[in-house]
Amino acid sequence: MILESLGKTTLSVIKQTREVFLLLGQSLYWFFVGPFKKKPVSRKGFFAQTVFAGVESLAIVFFVDFFIGMVLAMQSAYQLQQLGATIYVAALVGVSMTREIGPVLTSLVIAGRVGAAITAELATMKVTEQVEALETLSLNPVRYLVVPRFLALLLMLPCLVIVGDLIGMFGGFVVGVTQLHLTPGLYFDTTINFLTIKDIMTGLLKSAVFSIIITMIACHQGLSTEGGAEGVGRSTTRSVVTSFILIIIADAILTALFYFAKT
Amino acid sequence: MSDKEIVISVRNLTRNFGERRILNGINLEICQGETLVIMGGSGCGKSTLLRHLIGSMKPDSGEVWMFGQDIAKANEDELDQIRKKFGMLFQSGALFDSMTVGENIALPLREHAKLDEDIISIIIKMKLELVGLRGFENLMPSQLSGGMKKRVGLARALVMDPKIIFYDEPTAGLDPVMTGVVDKLTIDLTRKLNITSVVVTHDMGSVFRIADRIVMLHQGNVLQIGTPDEIKHSKNPIIQQFITGAAEGPISFMQTGDNYLEHLTSKIKE
Numbered sequence: 345m346i347l348e349s350l351g352k353t354t355l356s357v358i359k360q361t362r363e364v365f366l367l368l369g370q371s372l373y374w375f376f377v378g379p380f381k382k383k384p385v386s387r388k389g390f391f392a393q394t395v396f397a398g399v400e401s402l403a404i405v406f407f408v409d410f411f412i413g414m415v416l417a418m419q420s421a422y423q424l425q426q427l428g429a430t431i432y433v434a435a436l437v438g439v440s441m442t443r444e445i446g447p448v449l450t451s452l453v454i455a456g457r458v459g460a461a462i463t464a465e466l467a468t469m470k471v472t473e474q475v476e477a478l479e480t481l482s483l484n485p486v487r488y489l490v491v492p493r494f495l496a497l498l499l500m501l502p503c504l505v506i507v508g509d510l511i512g513m514f515g516g517f518v519v520g521v522t523q524l525h526l527t528p529g530l531y532f533d534t535t536i537n538f539l540t541i542k543d544i545m546t547g548l549l550k551s552a553v554f555s556i557i558i559t560m561i562a563c564h565q566g567l568s569t570e571g572g573a574e575g576v577g578r579s580t581t582r583s584v585v586t587s588f589i590l591i592i593i594a595d596a597i598l599t600a601l602f603y604f605a606k607t
Numbered sequence: 608m609s610d611k612e613i614v615i616s617v618r619n620l621t622r623n624f625g626e627r628r629i630l631n632g633i634n635l636e637i638c639q640g641e642t643l644v645i646m647g648g649s650g651c652g653k654s655t656l657l658r659h660l661i662g663s664m665k666p667d668s669g670e671v672w673m674f675g676q677d678i679a680k681a682n683e684d685e686l687d688q689i690r691k692k693f694g695m696l697f698q699s700g701a702l703f704d705s706m707t708v709g710e711n712i713a714l715p716l717r718e719h720a721k722l723d724e725d726i727i728s729i730i731i732k733m734k735l736e737l738v739g740l741r742g743f744e745n746l747m748p749s750q751l752s753g754g755m756k757k758r759v760g761l762a763r764a765l766v767m768d769p770k771i772i773f774y775d776e777p778t779a780g781l782d783p784v785m786t787g788v789v790d791k792l793t794i795d796l797t798r799k800l801n802i803t804s805v806v807v808t809h810d811m812g813s814v815f816r817i818a819d820r821i822v823m824l825h826q827g828n829v830l831q832i833g834t835p836d837e838i839k840h841s842k843n844p845i846i847q848q849f850i851t852g853a854a855e856g857p858i859s860f861m862q863t864g865d866n867y868l869e870h871l872t873s874k875i876k877e
Contacts, residue, residue, distance in 0.1 A: 468704075469703075469704075472701060473697045473698065474704070476663055476701065477697055477701035479690070480661055480663070480693075480694075480695040481690070481715045481763075482687040482690040482691050482715070482718075483714070483718055484683070
């Protein structure tokens, strides 16, 4: 019995993984080949998604990254104070925000906000026959629904991560200056001195990969929804949970590649 | 009917969902300019048949010929070309929630035809007038009643001037007057514009008002094809029960077989 259900789960995971990659392939196909077939990505849809995924996410990214930056500074100060090295709080906050916390936390927040919204919207369209209606109007759902969302988040998530990095460092700065008696100039200089371009670039590259995970999982779950309102709820939950897990796994793999792989 | 051109031809269409056979070798021909009604009880395969006619499902075996092409074997591009020649009215209208009524109707035009916005706006007004909803183009679908949504769905299906329109339960959930309105629209479109209509429904009143020919499906098989008169006077007890809506007859509401006692005591025996 256990073996049987284990086998079934494995098969279904393999099947879904295949479908997600197929969807990614189709999205890339429509992005690159669509314009030559006179079927380009809808600009209006792309801009609407950009505003939704990017601009409207600023507030939540601001709050989450600002406070996590503060927490990071306070927690590391506790340790570093014992060594008499509070100045390194600036370095620690800067490096960990750009390398790790900024991209991962921002992506998780966006997976919850944008990914869930994408799945819920596409799933509702699926169960109310709107996706089928698109097909009968000779409009490919991947081209019309998936590609604008895919491109919008691919562009906006790294932008949000840059904003999140800066705000996180600012959160650390506030703690450093007000609680740890560091001068603003010293804090600023230490942050800059310890940051390398690689820290920032790897963080942004990670966020681009995370954005692909978020949209592909969200769109795949949405478009494969069945079974009315309950199905929409189930898909949305599954979309967010799967995105979370895959983002963390991808983060581990990418970090290993960037910083531990022997060249 | 036989002297008319055949626009859709279904040959030996078979489809299974897992172990269950939904369509069992369907043969059907639909002529230019006729209104064909596909009727049958819930789960008889009529919606599945419709999905095969519009190419959104692929058969396990058999052929569906439309405009001289087997759409079961057509690739995406070919299917897109065929789909531009027919329209589909979905059960709930399937309007895009994020767009206004006007944008819904204009979508196929904007995507497939390079037309001036002024012309598009005129076409929208014409199509809305056709379904009796002139002046509604700036409303959102959520502001419309069920019947209005269906009529907007019909306007959208008509916007590319299709040769065939498919209707999925066009009168389900409508009040009697609105049912009459939708029926009249179907008849008008067929008569005035010589559009072929394929209607899936189990609303008997509507069936006899609009149909030129009727196909009765039962458990994945074609039971009978005939004119409304032939169907009305059919000797087949299943069809008679379906028309009159009698609870007793060959169509059983029990779908579980006759092993009731065994089923009741199955736990005990284990």
